[in-house]
Amino acid sequence: MNFAERLKSLPSAAHLASLDLLDAGGALVASIHNQPGQxxxxxxxxxxxxxxGGTITPAAAALGLQWxxxxxxxxxxNPGKHPNIDRLLAWxxxxxxxxxxxxxx
Numbered sequence: 001m002n003f004a005e006r007l008k009s010l011p012s013a014a015h016l017a018s019l020d021l022l023d024a025g026g027a028l029v030a031s032i033h034n035q036p037g038q039x040x041x042x043x044x045x046x047x048x049x050x051x052x053g054g055t056i057t058p059a060a061a062a063l064g065l066q067w068x069x070x071x072x073x074x075x076x077x078n079p080g081k082h083p084n085i086d087r088l089l090a091w092x093x094x095x096x097x098x099x100x101x102x103x104x105x
Contacts (some may be wrong), residue, residue: 001067002069002070003040003067003068003069003070003071005069006067006068006069007040007043007044008042010044010046010047010067011041011043011046011047011050012043013034013042013043013046013047013105014034014040015036015104015105016040016042016046016102016103016104016105017033017034017103017104017105018031018032018033018034018102018103019031019032019042019045019046019049019100019101019102019103020100020101020103021045021056021087021098021100021101022098022099022100022101023096023098023099024096024097024098026099028072029087029098030083030084030087032045034105035086037102038076038084039092041084044064044068044084045064045084045100046100046102047067048060048061048063048064048067048100049053049100049102051063053099054059054099055097055098055099055100056091056097056098056100057097058091058092058093058094058095058096058097061087061088061091061092062088062092064088064092065085065088065089068082068088071085072085072089075089076089
């Protein structure tokens with residue numbers, strides 16, 4: 001399934017303004033906003049968190065890479081081009097668990 005098809009299959013994130021990603025100590029790692037260029041990532045991270053108890057685990061990160069479809073290969077070939085995918089690439093190889101804190105619109 002390609003990225004566009006995957007997005008259609010995920011729960012809506014239209015009610016969100018953004019979400020924050022926090023490390024185990026509660027420090028902000030990143031924020032993803034509901035705006036052009038980030039809305040797809042917001043939907044993916046939101047759906048991953050819903051499936052994994054409000055967190056992004058290494059297994060959730062690996063699943064997210066599958067969900068990004070063709071964009072994952074582009075991120076691997078072009079580090080830095082897709083920071084939200086780059087983050088999942090790193091997290092899928094680690095052991096840390098990140099908390100997802102949603103902010104409603």
